[in-house]
Amino acid sequence: MSRYVSTSLTAAERQHRMFYYGQDTWQVTPKLTVNYGLRWEVYFPEYVNGKDQGGFANLEQGVDRCGWRGRHWLNGNEQNDWHYFAPRFGLPIV
Numbered sequence: 546m547s548r549y550v551s552t553s554l555t556a557a558e559r560q561h562r563m564f565y566y567g568q569d570t571w572q573v574t575p576k577l578t579v580n581y582g583l584r585w586e587v588y589f590p591e592y593v594n595g596k597d598q599g600g601f602a603n604l605e606q607g608v609d610r611c612g613w614r615g616r617h618w619l620n621g622n623e624q625n626d627w628h629y630f631a632p633r634f635g636l637p638i639v
Contacts, residue, residue, distance in 0.1 A: 556598040560591040568633065582633035590623035 568582030593599035601623075 553598055555594070557594040558591055558599050559594070561589040563587040578637055580633070580635040580637065584631040584633065586629040586631070587625070587627065588629070589625055590620040592620040 564587070565585045566582060568580065571579045571581070573579060591601070
Protein backbone atom coordinates (compact mmCIF):
# COMPACT_ATOMS: atom_id res chain seq x y z
CA MET A 546 0.00 0.00 0.00
CA SER A 547 1.29 3.43 -0.85
CA ARG A 548 -0.13 6.91 -0.56
CA TYR A 549 0.34 10.08 -2.52
CA VAL A 550 -0.15 13.60 -1.16
CA SER A 551 -0.77 16.26 -3.76
CA THR A 552 0.66 19.75 -3.36
CA SER A 553 -1.89 21.24 -5.76
CA LEU A 554 -4.35 23.77 -4.31
CA THR A 555 -6.45 24.00 -7.49
CA ALA A 556 -7.40 20.36 -8.07
CA ALA A 557 -11.07 19.82 -8.89
CA GLU A 558 -13.34 17.06 -10.13
CA ARG A 559 -16.58 17.79 -11.96
CA GLN A 560 -19.50 15.90 -13.45
CA HIS A 561 -22.31 17.36 -15.55
CA ARG A 562 -25.80 15.88 -15.41
CA MET A 563 -29.02 16.54 -17.31
CA PHE A 564 -32.53 15.35 -16.45
CA TYR A 565 -35.62 15.61 -18.66
CA TYR A 566 -39.18 14.60 -17.86
CA GLY A 567 -42.35 14.64 -19.89
CA GLN A 568 -45.81 13.54 -18.81
CA ASP A 569 -49.39 13.53 -19.94
CA THR A 570 -52.82 12.59 -18.59
CA TRP A 571 -55.52 10.81 -20.57
CA GLN A 572 -59.08 10.70 -19.26
CA VAL A 573 -60.44 7.44 -20.70
CA THR A 574 -63.84 7.69 -19.01
CA PRO A 575 -65.21 10.09 -16.39
CA LYS A 576 -64.04 7.63 -13.70
CA LEU A 577 -60.80 6.37 -15.30
CA THR A 578 -57.75 8.57 -15.82
CA VAL A 579 -54.33 7.33 -16.99
CA ASN A 580 -51.12 9.19 -16.14
CA TYR A 581 -47.95 8.36 -18.08
CA GLY A 582 -44.54 9.87 -18.55
CA LEU A 583 -40.90 9.31 -19.41
CA ARG A 584 -37.78 10.44 -17.57
CA TRP A 585 -34.39 10.66 -19.33
CA GLU A 586 -31.26 10.97 -17.18
CA VAL A 587 -27.92 11.86 -18.77
CA TYR A 588 -24.79 11.46 -16.63
CA PHE A 589 -21.61 12.69 -18.28
CA PRO A 590 -18.30 11.12 -17.19
CA GLU A 591 -16.56 12.73 -14.24
CA TYR A 592 -13.46 14.69 -15.22
CA VAL A 593 -10.60 16.57 -13.58
CA ASN A 594 -9.63 20.15 -14.35
CA GLY A 595 -6.09 19.49 -15.63
CA LYS A 596 -3.02 17.30 -15.76
CA ASP A 597 -2.16 15.79 -12.36
CA GLN A 598 -5.17 17.54 -10.77
CA GLY A 599 -6.97 14.40 -9.68
CA GLY A 600 -7.62 10.77 -10.45
CA PHE A 601 -10.12 7.98 -10.70
CA ALA A 602 -10.28 4.83 -8.58
CA ASN A 603 -10.44 1.55 -10.49
CA LEU A 604 -11.77 -0.92 -7.94
CA GLU A 605 -11.54 -3.89 -10.29
CA GLN A 606 -7.77 -3.47 -10.76
CA GLY A 607 -7.11 -1.90 -7.35
CA VAL A 608 -5.35 1.18 -8.77
CA ASP A 609 -5.92 4.91 -9.17
CA ARG A 610 -5.63 6.46 -12.61
CA CYS A 611 -4.40 10.05 -12.78
CA GLY A 612 -6.09 12.37 -15.26
CA TRP A 613 -4.02 13.14 -18.37
CA ARG A 614 -1.28 10.64 -17.45
CA GLY A 615 -0.20 8.08 -19.99
CA ARG A 616 -3.20 6.98 -21.99
CA HIS A 617 -5.83 8.37 -19.57
CA TRP A 618 -7.67 11.54 -20.62
CA LEU A 619 -9.11 14.09 -18.22
CA ASN A 620 -12.27 11.98 -17.92
CA GLY A 621 -10.44 8.68 -17.29
CA ASN A 622 -11.39 7.42 -20.79
CA GLU A 623 -14.98 6.83 -19.70
CA GLN A 624 -17.75 6.91 -22.30
CA ASN A 625 -21.15 8.55 -21.92
CA ASP A 626 -24.25 6.34 -21.64
CA TRP A 627 -27.33 7.78 -23.32
CA HIS A 628 -29.71 4.93 -22.39
CA TYR A 629 -31.03 5.87 -18.94
CA PHE A 630 -34.79 6.00 -19.59
CA ALA A 631 -37.37 5.49 -16.86
CA PRO A 632 -41.05 5.14 -17.88
CA ARG A 633 -43.80 6.24 -15.51
CA PHE A 634 -47.36 4.92 -15.49
CA GLY A 635 -50.22 5.48 -13.08
CA LEU A 636 -53.91 4.68 -12.62
CA PRO A 637 -55.36 6.89 -9.88
CA ILE A 638 -58.05 5.23 -7.82
CA VAL A 639 -61.24 7.31 -7.75
